[in-house]
Amino acid sequence: MLYIIGLGLGDERDITMRGLEAVKSCEKVYMEAYTSLLSFGLDSHGLSNLEKLYGKSITLADREMVEEKAHHILEEARHSHVAFLVVGDPFGATTHTDLVVRAKKMGIHVQIVHNASVLNAIGICGLQLYRYGQTVSIPFFTDSWRPDSFYEKIHSNRTMGLHTLCLLDIRVKEPTLESLARFGLVWFGLVWFGLLNFFLLVLFIVDAFFFFRGRKTYEPPRYMTINTAIEQLLEVVQEHQQPAYTEDTQCVGFARLGSDDQTIVAGTMRQLQMVDFGAPLHCLVITGNTHPLEEEMLEFYRCRT
């Protein structure tokens, strides 16, 4: 049996009783370590808190482990009860569909324990959840990579008067550009241009050997702030003739949503860009047309600068 258990958004006390019962019945407990961990303060101390409450030792599973060792986890689940803990809801912003599909194909019984996710918790600001359009993700821009497919989605949401939830980029355990260049991009380029020959192949194998021997290096984790998101949003809008939003568009910024020290501020993009929202995780809502009750509720969070 594989349990996929949502932990909610705040801290260890946000697990449901159903979830806690399930964790306690499991011989092995994994916890995803590749999305929104910070709200759980998952340093060694934070993890201890979880372990103390659940009465179980927890194995942190980063993205590599889940991708590379999924078969191992699933083999365990075939013969015993295994819990896989997920921040938020199992099918919230990040999906674990792939793990479920693989489990089901192996004939393993899968049980889901739901919990709050950012997708419903944003309701706290008063904007009605049924008046949201498509959710968008805003990735970190680099000098050479500035994908802006989110723009058209925001545009069509706002054309219909709908609000837009913007999920902001999280980079955890990203290989450094050096690693990538060595192992990925350069080789990809060479193969692409048909230059691959025996000599290169040998080099490739030697390189890959050392790479897998532990020479992979990682960037420090990065979490996009609301300020950066707005900066990128305003940069992208300049390239369009009919702007989907401006500096004066009303938004709501959320930091550490669902935790005891959450911060929620409503204001224009220009105003929110000046706000220090503090520690991650952040997300941003761009409002569409608002109703009077929505406005009344937003007033409580209004930026006073």
Added chain:
Amino acid sequence: MLYIIGLGLGDERDITMRGLEAVKSCEKVYMEAYTSLLSFGLDSHGLSNLEKLYGKSITLADREMVEEKAHHILEEARHSHVAFLVVGDPFGATTHTDLVVRAKKMGIHVQIVHNASVLNAIGICGLQLYRYGQTVSIPFFTDSWRPDSFYEKIHSNRTMGLHTLCLLDIRVKEPTLESLARFGLVWFGLVWFGLLNFFLLVLFIVDAFFFFRGRKTYEPPRYMTINTAIEQLLEVVQEHQQPAYTEDTQCVGFARLGSDDQTIVAGTMRQLQMVDFGAPLHCLVITGNTHPLEEEMLEFYRCRT
């Protein structure tokens, strides 16, 4: 202090530990009784289960009570800890924004405890939550009242390749048509046509007096099934030249989502119309464009008829 606490979707064990702590700290506990109650089996037995677990007596608050006695509840919350329990998430499909606004205006501290709602729990079928457009509500049609504003929303979602969550009508404690006709529609009609005179005014006052003395009668509760929803959807689409969907459009039907006996079936509208989903609550997803991983997951729920 007013706590608004989400109970999740299944049964009493779906409360979070944070929520349970809050309930236990409260002197008075109310529970909304006007939306999705059935999954909690809230007959007298079901309520006892909740009360036993929470160690508190619970006052059921129907819509009238919340609307008419909100001030009373809020006055209690001014001087003591009061919990208001809500099925799903406090800001899920149904909003309690109004209660929060009133509380905040009275200077009462409000604390929200989030939980799963149907809006994120539908992720279990494998359709990615960020690929949904606007959520729609489908109301029960009557002979004379057939509002179809949901159609245009489905149409625009599907034009963009997005999935649509359809929330299905719930009618709990609705005044009977007789009540309404006596008190509302007939009088409205007479006033509208300028026929109101002294004689009618006297009759009106007498009638209203008896009405408020307890002669209001209620329809038995009704919960729209997936079958009825599809029937209405197919009826509405016939009136449009460019159909947003057909009998062959892929959908996913959910019954009792989040509870132990939940039923999830994927199939065309025609297929789902033949399925007996059993007890409420039901909801329906109309798919947009699907990705291969989404398709793979839907296979597990595919209708075999």
